[in-house]
Amino acid sequence: MKYGESIFDILYLLFAIISGCLILAKAQHKTGKLMGWAALILGCGDAFHLVPRVLNYFSNADMTAALGIGKMVTSITMTIFYVLLYYIWLRYFHESENRTISIAILALAAVRIILCFFPQNKWIENSSGMTWGIIRNVPFVILGAIICALFWQKRNISRTFRFMWLYILLSFIFYIPVAVAAGILPMLGMLMLPKTICYILMIIAFLKAVGIIEKS
Numbered sequence: 001m002k003y004g005e006s007i008f009d010i011l012y013l014l015f016a017i018i019s020g021c022l023i024l025a026k027a028q029h030k031t032g033k034l035m036g037w038a039a040l041i042l043g044c045g046d047a048f049h050l051v052p053r054v055l056n057y058f059s060n061a062d063m064t065a066a067l068g069i070g071k072m073v074t075s076i077t078m079t080i081f082y083v084l085l086y087y088i089w090l091r092y093f094h095e096s097e098n099r100t101i102s103i104a105i106l107a108l109a110a111v112r113i114i115l116c117f118f119p120q121n122k123w124i125e126n127s128s129g130m131t132w133g134i135i136r137n138v139p140f141v142i143l144g145a146i147i148c149a150l151f152w153q154k155r156n157i158s159r160t161f162r163f164m165w166l167y168i169l170l171s172f173i174f175y176i177p178v179a180v181a182a183g184i185l186p187m188l189g190m191l192m193l194p195k196t197i198c199y200i201l202m203i204i205a206f207l208k209a210v211g212i213i214e215k216s
Contacts, residue, residue: 002057005193009050012196016043019203027210031091035206038084042199045077068126075116079140082147083109085168085202089150092209093157101146108143112136133180144172160208163201171198 020040027033049070056063086105090097115121115136122129152165174195177188 006054006057008193008196009054012200013043013047013050015200016040016046016203019043019207022212023206023210026212031088032210034084034088034091035210038081038088039203039206041077041084042081042203045074045081046196046199048073048077064126065124068123071126072116072121072123075136075140076113079109079112079143082140082143086147086150089147089154092161093154101150105143105146108139108146112139112143115139130180130184137176137179141172141176144168148172160205164205167198167201167205171195174198 016039020036020038020043023032023036023039025036027036049067052063052066052070055061056067083105086102089095118132118136120132121136122132148165148168151161151168155162155165174191178191178195181188
């Protein structure tokens with residue numbers, strides 16, 4: 001179990017970070033650069049949690065604080081990832097920016113990030129309770145729902161991003177039980193594997209959009 005999960009986590013991190021760097025190097029337009037930054041931020045942010053998680057399997061050192069702080073960093077970088085995804089949607093589909101939607105997305109992201117810094121999250125103890133798991137994720141879920149709806153509206157316009165709305169939806173379906181109740185039911189942590197697969201599929205869509213896969 002620990003070997004399989006560890007290998008998966010390491011391969012995912014390498015894929016996300018290398019893909020982000022590759023997109024940034026190859027992209028010729030700002031939309032592609034945003035995709036590269038999104039992939040890179042996602043991979044680097046997840047590394048703060050997944051690297052201590054892997055080390056925890058093979059080390060006797062106390063990784064409690066590292067795991068908790070890693071979760072906090074990942075929570076923040078995931079939020080930034082979805083904000084970037086909104087701006088990718090705007091540019092990729094040549095949409096005029098709706099001020100109300102933009103303000104809502106930025107406000108929800110700011111609230112989510114601020115909530116992540118509250119001491120009640122108990123990141124250092126890696127023991128956040130269900131109450132704060134719900135509180136800090138309410139704005140995040142609303143943020144994700146808005147972006148999911150935006151990509152759903154464009155599902156028939158682009159083959160590359162045809163299923164992006166579904167990847168977003170499934171990632172939240174897998175993520176929420178873990179974020180809210182994994183402290184009570186540790187087995188829920190296994191849902192992070194299919195959530196990660198959703199992120200891999202999003203990055204593959206970025207690679208296709210920039211034309212890297214087609215050119216390889």
